[in-house]
Amino acid sequence: xxxDDQNIFARIIRGELPAIKVYEDDQVLAFxxxxxxxxxxxxxxxxxxxxxxxxxxxxxAAYSIQIVQKIAKAIEKALNAEGIVLMxxxxxAAGQTVPHVHFHLIxxxxxxxxxHAAEIGDQEKIKAIAERIRAAL
Ligand code: 5GP
Numbered sequence: 001x002x003x004d005d006q007n008i009f010a011r012i013i014r015g016e017l018p019a020i021k022v023y024e025d026d027q028v029l030a031f032x033x034x035x036x037x038x039x040x041x042x043x044x045x046x047x048x049x050x051x052x053x054x055x056x057x058x059x060x061a062a063y064s065i066q067i068v069q070k071i072a073k074a075i076e077k078a079l080n081a082e083g084i085v086l087m088x089x090x091x092x093a094a095g096q097t098v099p100h101v102h103f104h105l106i107x108x109x110x111x112x113x114x115x116h117a118a119e120i121g122d123q124e125k126i127k128a129i130a131e132r133i134r135a136a137l
Pocket of ligand 1: 034096116
């Protein structure tokens with residue numbers, strides 16, 4: 001699938017749409033999911049234009065996973081998370097809804113997931129959680 005540079009996450013990377021950010025460097029951005037499946041649901045996205053993990057150059061994938069681990073540690077510390085689900089959907093057939101590769105970090109249990117991209121969360125509450133995660137980085 002060709003990369004659409006007007007997808008929501010490409011626009012967030014360019015600063016054209018807002019996001020509640022927890023981490024950013026020149027290669028990766030981490031921000032809160034707008035429809036969280038649990039408190040602290042965070043997305044980590046490489047800035048490299050790629051639709052799925054399969055399209056992402058190996059170097060960008062390797063660096064992204066380092067940042068995924070860094071953010072997961074901050075979520076664990078900030079929210080006293082006992083478990084964190086790392087989810088990555090590649091392809092619409094897998095349930096991917098935004099065509100820019102991303103990693104979900106969801107402080108929850110796999111047994112409690114299932115409400116994927118279902119309901120807009122309380123953005124003020126999400127901002128407060130993001131502040132705690134940022135402070136734990
Ligand atoms: P996917 O289905 O592609 O694996 O996950 C896309 C995720 O992006 C979903 O969890 C959904 O809630 C989230 N999402 C969709 N649109 C936006 C948005 O505009 N801002 C943010 N922060 N998250 C979004």
